Amino acid sequence: MDGRVIYLMGPSGSGKDSLIEAARDGLRELKCEVVRRVITRSAESVGEDAIGVSSAEFAKRREAGEFALAWRANGLHYGIPAEMNRWLQSGQHVLVNGSRGYLSQALERYPTLLPVMLTVKDEVLRQRLLKRGREGLAEIDARLGRNALFVAPETLGETPIHLLDNSGDLAETVARLLDWIRLNVEQDRI
Numbered sequence: 001m002d003g004r005v006i007y008l009m010g011p012s013g014s015g016k017d018s019l020i021e022a023a024r025d026g027l028r029e030l031k032c033e034v035v036r037r038v039i040t041r042s043a044e045s046v047g048e049d050a051i052g053v054s055s056a057e058f059a060k061r062r063e064a065g066e067f068a069l070a071w072r073a074n075g076l077h078y079g080i081p082a083e084m085n086r087w088l089q090s091g092q093h094v095l096v097n098g099s100r101g102y103l104s105q106a107l108e109r110y111p112t113l114l115p116v117m118l119t120v121k122d123e124v125l126r127q128r129l130l131k132r133g134r135e136g137l138a139e140i141d142a143r144l145g146r147n148a149l150f151v152a153p154e155t156l157g158e159t160p161i162h163l164l165d166n167s168g169d170l171a172e173t174v175a176r177l178l179d180w181i182r183l184n185v186e187q188d189r190i
Contacts (some may be wrong), residue, residue, distance in 0.1 A: 003088035004185055005110045006032060006095040009103065010118030011147045012074070013129040015166045016097055017049075019118065019177065022170055026178045030185065032093035038067070038079040069109065071102040093185055103156055114184055115159060116177065121167040122147065 010016050020034055027034060038051045040058050053061070058077045062070055067079035084094045088110075098106060100117070107113050120128070122144055129140045154161060162180055166173045 002091040003031075003093045005084075005088070005106070005113040006093060006181060007098040007103065007106055007110075007113050007115045008095060008118060009098050009100045009115065010166070011120070011125065012143060013125050013132060014118045014120040015128065015170065015173070016118055018170060019166060019173055020095065020097060021049075023174045023177055026174065027095060027181075030093065030178065030181055031091065032095055032181065032185075033084070033087050034095045035080055035084045035087075037097055038081065040077040069096070069098075069102070069106055071099050071105070073099045073101055093181070103161075107156065107159060113159070114181070115156065115161045116180070117161050117163050119163055119165050119167075121165075124167045 008016055008020070024034060036049060036051055038053055038058065038061065040055050041050070041052055055077065058079060061067065061079065062077075066082055068082045068084050069080040071078050078099065080096055080098075084096070087094050096106075098115075103115055107115075125147065126140060126144060129135060129143065135143065154163070164173060164177060164180070
């Protein structure tokens with residue numbers, strides 16, 4: 001495949017959806033498509049531009065081979081439509097809103113994958129989770145506790161993981177993401 005998978009990860013509330021939306025035009029300029037995830041969460045849920053399906057519909061799609069990647073996290077099923085493989089084969093890069101827990105499996109499927117770990121300071125994360133309003137205080141505290149136990153690795157095996165702090169200005173985070181993608185995908189074409 002000529003295109004590369006940009007695999008964006010980070011804790012819930014780190015700003016992945018905001019970053020993706022703010023970077024969308026810049027990503028297009030870099031020949032990078034953003035793939036919409038299929039999630040077993042109501043389409044009316046506040047958050048990312050995802051395709052909401054029932055658990056039965058998700059299972060049906062998975063069995064039909066409609067997903068390039070699929071995993072379960074936080075009580076939900078997530079799928080990346082197989083259409084991304086056509087984009088990759090045509091030379092397009094693809095940004096995937098991925099899962100930390102599924103990174104090793106994604107790397108097995110796409111060995112040239114470029115992982116990006118979005119990080120955010122705990123106090124900023126707490127405020128974002130409160131503002132989002134999806135979880136109660138106990139759930140937010142539990143989520144922050146799990147994040148404190150998780151230390152973002154700098155590599156997975158021999159694959160470097162790019163750490164991108166999103167605690168400050170979103171425009172600065174977008175610029176750093178686009179610069180990093182530009183540097184890494186152009187380097188491959190030399």
